[in-house]
Amino acid sequence: xxxxxxxFAAYTIIWAVVFGYVFYLYRKQRKLQQEIxxxxxxxxxxK
Amino acid sequence: xxxxxxxxxxxxxxxxxxxxxxxxYLIFIYVPTEREMGVVQRIFYFxxxxxxxxxLAFVFVFIFSILYLWKRAMKWDILxxxxxxxxxxxxxxxxxxxxxxxxxxxxVWWTWDARLTATLVLWLTYLAYLLVRNYAAExxxxxxxxxxxxxxGFIDVPIVVLAVNLWRTQHPPxxxxxxxxxxxxxxxxxxxxxxxxxxYIIIVIQSASMKNLEAEVxxxxxx
Numbered sequence: 424x425x426x427x428x429x430x431f432a433a434y435t436i437i438w439a440v441v442f443g444y445v446f447y448l449y450r451k452q453r454k455l456q457q458e459i460x461x462x463x464x465x466x467x468x469x470k
Numbered sequence: 471x472x473x474x475x476x477x478x479x480x481x482x483x484x485x486x487x488x489x490x491x492x493x494x495y496l497i498f499i500y501v502p503t504e505r506e507m508g509v510v511q512r513i514f515y516f517x518x519x520x521x522x523x524x525x526l527a528f529v530f531v532f533i534f535s536i537l538y539l540w541k542r543a544m545k546w547d548i549l550x551x552x553x554x555x556x557x558x559x560x561x562x563x564x565x566x567x568x569x570x571x572x573x574x575x576x577x578v579w580w581t582w583d584a585r586l587t588a589t590l591v592l593w594l595t596y597l598a599y600l601l602v603r604n605y606a607a608e609x610x611x612x613x614x615x616x617x618x619x620x621x622x623g624f625i626d627v628p629i630v631v632l633a634v635n636l637w638r639t640q641h642p643p644x645x646x647x648x649x650x651x652x653x654x655x656x657x658x659x660x661x662x663x664x665x666x667x668x669x670y671i672i673i674v675i676q677s678a679s680m681k682n683l684e685a686e687v688x689x690x691x692x693x
Contacts, residue, residue: 426508426509426510426574427509427510429510429513429570429571429573429574430509430510430512430513432570433513433516433517433566433567433570433571434513434516436563436566436567436570437516437520437563437566437567440559440562440563440566441559441563441669444559444673445673448673448676448677448680451680452680455680455683455684455687458687459683459687462687462690462691
């Protein structure tokens, strides 16, 4: 039973880290999109 | 994004999903429990592929770093950076799952075994690779420093792979090549390697295209 806990812990950590990393990339992408929108806005105002 | 890129991303995502579901089915339903280690041996099916793909990521960092220093084109640095990032994440998981496995089989979380120590050194080297960019005065200088570290750090990859043959270690040898595993275990391992390789490709493509965009935004800000 104790071994089952180790197995559960290992797979939980793997998925948590993978999802955490994908979420980090998603947040970075969202921030980048906001910056692009801001740049577009500035460029449109200058026209 | 071009239509061709969207199609490629969707195909890779679909393939990755199918392979990961198949891998999980094989790990938890198909493959029989190993006699000596019991259920905890199933950590092996993610631990080994993560290590393989982590090493593969550093092989690409090495190749892309050489190409960057040779051609001085930012696309090679971006690809090396993206590959190193995924490699560090995967090797982090290798170290974590390895310690969990060690605790249940050896009774200790960590031992200064040759394979384990070489892997820790590898992880620290590529962590330094990621950090060195932030401390450089300008982007191209950071890319150059990182490329040198990406090439020099690669020396540790064959050391990690060959550690079990070069020194007496507690870590099990490469059972796959020595025929030490059954056909069902081999099939499960290969399926997991395929799933993680596709996951690596997906993340590197997404991360590299994002870094590209980031560089473009930065150059636009300077105008």
